Amino acid sequence: MKVVLQKDVLNLGDAGDVKEVADGYARNFLIPRRLAVRANDGNTKMALHQKKLAGLKREKRVKVMKDLAAQIDGKTYEVTVKVGENQKLFGSVTGNDVVNAIRKTGVEIDKRKLEIADTIKNLGEYKVKVRLAEGVVPQILVKVVAEA
Known part of the structure; x- marks a missing residue:
């Protein structure tokens, strides 16, 4: 089953990734814990958008931390x-x-x-x-x- 990860999952992937996982793993673990949703066109587009936003936030955070690092x-x-x-x-x-x-x-x-x-x-x-x-x-x- 193809799923879109909502949160980072250890040994699987980061939020926004589209992954192919076993049906039972998706139905019994990922989806009930809201770690992933089934992949369809809408969810995939939303995931790509979220991944882009997360990348922008990460870049901004790294820039701020580099300024702080220069101070100390x-x-x-x-x-x-x-x-x-x-x-x-x-x-x-x-x-x-x-x-x-x-x-x-x-x-x-x-x-x-x-x-x-x-x-x-x-x-x-x-x-x-x-x-x-x-x-x-x-x-x-x-x-x-x-x-x-």
Whole structure:
């Protein structure tokens, strides 16, 4: 059965794609969950239109994220933490701490966009990737310093 995908479906396709799937898969899974509709002339035209609009939205979003990436790429952000004896941190530096440091400069970023390689449990400098959009991944430097 030919279906037009309404939403992105893992291992099948993106919204707006016209796919040939097994009848049972379409009737029992895709259509009841509103992930797809049967392909006919009207639905196919509508899907192509939706795909075009989604592409335009994606391009606009990437442009905005590239502007944001230019603001933060390569910059150093300082996170102040409490330390105990032997300069050991109480806990660790989280994505929330890094976002708060970035927020102080007037830039808003979602903490889920941060890609921290290892847990930050010591003082020092750490490279953190910020995955803003597809293909837009600036890198920032997080400097962890002890509270005075």
